[in-house]
Structure formats: C-alpha cells, structure tokens
Amino acid sequence: MDTTGIKYVVKGDGPTLVLVHGFPFDKRIWKEQVDGLADIARVYAIDLPGFGQSAPLPMSVAPSIDSYADAIASWVREMGLERKIVLAGHSMGGYVALEFARQYADMLAGLVLISTRPGPDTKVAKENRRRLAEDVRMRGPLAVVVAMLTKLFAAGTVGRDPGLADRLRDIMMQQSNDAIIRALHSMAARPGRASVLRRIKVPVLAIAGNEDAVIPSTEAGGMAARVPKSRRKLTIIEGVGHMPMMENPGEFNAALRDFLPRS
Ligand code: MLT
Numbered sequence: 001m002d003t004t005g006i007k008y009v010v011k012g013d014g015p016t017l018v019l020v021h022g023f024p025f026d027k028r029i030w031k032e033q034v035d036g037l038a039d040i041a042r043v044y045a046i047d048l049p050g051f052g053q054s055a056p057l058p059m060s061v062a063p064s065i066d067s068y069a070d071a072i073a074s075w076v077r078e079m080g081l082e083r084k085i086v087l088a089g090h091s092m093g094g095y096v097a098l099e100f101a102r103q104y105a106d107m108l109a110g111l112v113l114i115s116t117r118p119g120p121d122t123k124v125a126k127e128n129r130r131r132l133a134e135d136v137r138m139r140g141p142l143a144v145v146v147a148m149l150t151k152l153f154a155a156g157t158v159g160r161d162p163g164l165a166d167r168l169r170d171i172m173m174q175q176s177n178d179a180i181i182r183a184l185h186s187m188a189a190r191p192g193r194a195s196v197l198r199r200i201k202v203p204v205l206a207i208a209g210n211e212d213a214v215i216p217s218t219e220a221g222g223m224a225a226r227v228p229k230s231r232r233k234l235t236i237i238e239g240v241g242h243m244p245m246m247e248n249p250g251e252f253n254a255a256l257r258d259f260l261p262r263s
Contacts, residue, residue, distance in 0.1 A: 005055025006075040008046040012038025014263040015109065016083045017256070019045040020072070022091030022115070023183050024144050024175045025168070026052030029090070032249035033256070041086075041260055046075070048096070050179030063185035065092075069099040076107055086260060088112035090245065091215065092183060098193040101200060109261060112205045115212055115242050117219040118194040118226075121187065129188040133181045141173050144180060148172075154211035154241035157248075164246055197226035205233040205259040209240030209247065233259055 009027055011034050019030045027045035034043050049071050050056035061067050076085060086109050089097030094116025101111050121129065135143035149169055158165060197204065204227045208220035217236050224234040235255040240247040 002078070004049075004071055004075040004078055006046055006049065006071060007053035008044050009034055010042065010044045011035070012041055012043050014041040015261045016081055016085045017041040017043045017260065018072070018076075018085045018087050019043065020048065020087065020089040020093035020096055021045075021051070022089075022093050023187065024051070024141065024180045025090075025171050026175070028052070028171055029168070029243065029246060033245055033253060036249060036253045037256060037260075040257060040263075046072070048093070048183075050182060051175055056176075056178060057182070063182045063189065065095045065099050065186050065190045066103070068096045068186065069103060072096065072100055073104045073107065076104075084109035086110035086112065088114060088256070089116065090114040091116050091242065092187055095187065095190055095193070098196050099190075101202075102193060102196045105201065108202050110203045110205070110259065111200065112207065112256065112259065113220070113223055114207045115209065115215055115220075115244060116223075117215050118192060118197060118223055119219075120190055120192045126188040129184040133184045136177055136180050136184070140177055141175050141180060145169055145172050148214070151213040152242045153247060154209060154239055156211075156239045157241060157243075161247075164243075168243065168246070194223075194226060197223055198228075200227055200231065203231045203233070203259065205235065205255065207235045207237065207244060207252065207255055209237050209242065209244045211240060212242045214242040 026047045030045040047054035087097045094113045206220040206224040208217035224232045237251045244252045
C-alpha cells in the first residue's frame with residue numbers, strides 16, 4: 001500500500017541506489033543515471049514529497065529537512081527494500097541525505113553527496129529564501145527560474161548543449177508553489193550537519209563541478225576531508241556547474257560506478 005505518496009522510477013538490478021533531487025527539481029534530472037547505471041545497480045529516482053508526482057506532506061508537518069528524510073525512511077520500509085541503500089542526494093537532496101545518515105544510519109550502505117554543503121544557511125541566505133518564498137507566492141515557479149536558472153550550468157555546458165537549460169526550466173516550472181515554498185522554509189531552518197560526516201560508518205563519495213556558481217566545489221573537498229580516510233572519495237568534474245549529473249553524465253556515472261558496492 002502506498003502510504004508515503006512518494007513516486008519513483010526504477011530500473012536495473014544489483015545494489016540499491018536511491019537518487020534524491022535538489023531544489024526545485026524532480027526525479028527527471030536523473031534520466032542519464034537511471035538509464036546509465038541500471039546494468040550495475042537497482043536505481044531508484046524518487047520525487048521528494050510535494051515535488052514531481054509525489055504527494056505533499058500534510059500541512060500539519062512543519063517545514064524541515066528532517067521531514068523529507070523521515071518520508072524517505074518510511075518509503076524504504078514500505079517498499080521492503082531488502083538491501084541497505086546507497087543514498088545519493090543533490091544539493092537540497094544532499095541536505096536530506098545527510099539528515100537521513102544522521103537518523104537512519106542502519107539503513108545505509110553508502111552516501112553520495114553531490115553539489116551540496118553540510119553547513120546551515122547564513123542570516124543573509126535565510127533572508128533571501130524568505131524573500132524568494134514571497135515572490136513565489138505572487139509569481140509562481142517563474143520567480144525561482146529567474147533567480148536560479150542562469151547560475152545552474154557552467155558556461156561551456158550551455159554552449160555545448162543549449163537544450164539542457166530548456167529541459168531544466170520545464171522541470172522547474174512544473175513544481176507547485178506550495179512545494180517550492182515549503183522547501184525554501186525547510187532549507188532556511190536546517191541546522192549544520194558536518195558532525196555526521198566524522199561519525200559516519202559507511203563509504204562516502206562527494207561530487208561537484210569545479211564551476212558550480214551555487215555551492216562552491218570547495219565544499220565537496222571539505223565534506224570529504226571530514227570523513228575517515230579509508231571511507232572517503234572525492235570527484236571534482238572539470239568544466240561543470242551545479243548540475244553535474246546532467247552536464248557530464250559520462251564522468252558523473254563513472255564516479256558512481258567506481259563507488260557502488262559490487263553485488
Ligand atoms: C539546490 O540546488 O537544491 C539548491 O540550490 C540548494 C540551496 O539553495 O541551498
């Protein structure tokens with residue numbers, strides 16, 4: 001029975017890989033991973049509550065990153081996934097993945113942190129999110145497209161594949177105001193989670209593009225450095241911005257292939 005309302009696509013067989021999108025996207029950003037890694041893993045790409053086709057969280061649940069992590073844990077249980085999962089989170093999805101690792105370590109076989117950071121928002125960032133939430137209430141997802149789209153890809157990506165920005169714009173424009181606003185409040189309220197990395201007992205891969213204009217790739221190095229040496233990997237992809245899974249799926253998938261446990 002579907003009680004969590006989380007929708008997903010799944011392909012392949014092998015170790016379980018669960019892909020969690022960032023803000024304000026949905027599972028479609030992982031198309032190249034679902035198709036490109038299905039020969040070595042059972043790849044799930046999920047929609048976070050309220051995004052894509054997933055049901056929103058009840059209004060009685062306060063906006064928080066924890067609530068998304070809880071929803072994923074309930075979904076994993078509901079799906080009866082037999083194996084521990086490798087959880088891969090992009091940006092806001094990385095905040096969720098870190099929170100999941102803090103609360104549900106026993107469900108994890110590995111953690112992949114993509115174009116993300118472990119620290120909380122600054123005062124200025126919180127205020128910007130509050131303003132953007134107001135703007136979304138008035139203008140809808142277009143407000144986020146205007147604020148974010150030009151920062152998401154490296155200049156070289158746009159030159160090479162101009163259609164990519166249209167593809168992502170469409171995904172952003174299809175998200176609901178409520179989901180976007182809830183996510184903005186959730187991100188603004190999140191505490192720092194760097195300490196999770198020091199205590200982590202499973203392998204961790206940090207991935208970032210060296211031209212990320214949203215979250216600098218130095219954050220990936222900083223996250224990896226906190227993980228005990230024997231369990232950490234770091235991949236910085238050259239010439240790529242905030243969306244490495246779309247901008248250079250070849251190198252991105254190669255890093256995941258190298259990281260995923262053999263079945
Ligand atoms: C994302 O891509 O999920 C967001 O840009 C993350 C953020 O705004 O902190």
